[in-house]
Amino acid sequence: MAALPVYPWSLAPDGLATYRQLRAAGLRPGGQPVVAQLERRRRGRGPLVAYLYRIDRAKPVRPMTAAKRAALAKANTARRRCPQCRRDAGYVIPASLGTCTPCAYPDTGQRAA
Ligand SMILES: [Zn+2]
Numbered sequence: 234m235a236a237l238p239v240y241p242w243s244l245a246p247d248g249l250a251t252y253r254q255l256r257a258a259g260l261r262p263g264g265q266p267v268v269a270q271l272e273r274r275r276r277g278r279g280p281l282v283a284y285l286y287r288i289d290r291a292k293p294v295r296p297m298t299a300a301k302r303a304a305l306a307k308a309n310t311a312r313r314r315c316p317q318c319r320r321d322a323g324y325v326i327p328a329s330l331g332t333c334t335p336c337a338y339p340d341t342g343q344r345a346a
Contacts, residue, residue, distance in 0.1 A: 240271050241273075249287060251283045251285060260293060263291055270285060
């Protein structure tokens, strides 16, 4: 595995940007490999690492198509559906519960109020 050049945080060379910086500029890496990484030392933990891409090889973010929008909406609906009562909970089912809140806590419903 070839080692990437490592730069200190905030000293990225010109022409390179992180994924977030590319997105902020309406760009995406576009399949190019990571060319360098930034590291910020943290006390007591491993360094915070950010990967850098070449801006000149970045491509514009694809505009969202109707099909993609529909697929996303469908995926979001599926994530909101409780697997127990099959209802659309109106929010994404928390992975920690695995069901909607009324199913997870049937005794603490609004009926008590
Ligand atoms: Zn439920």
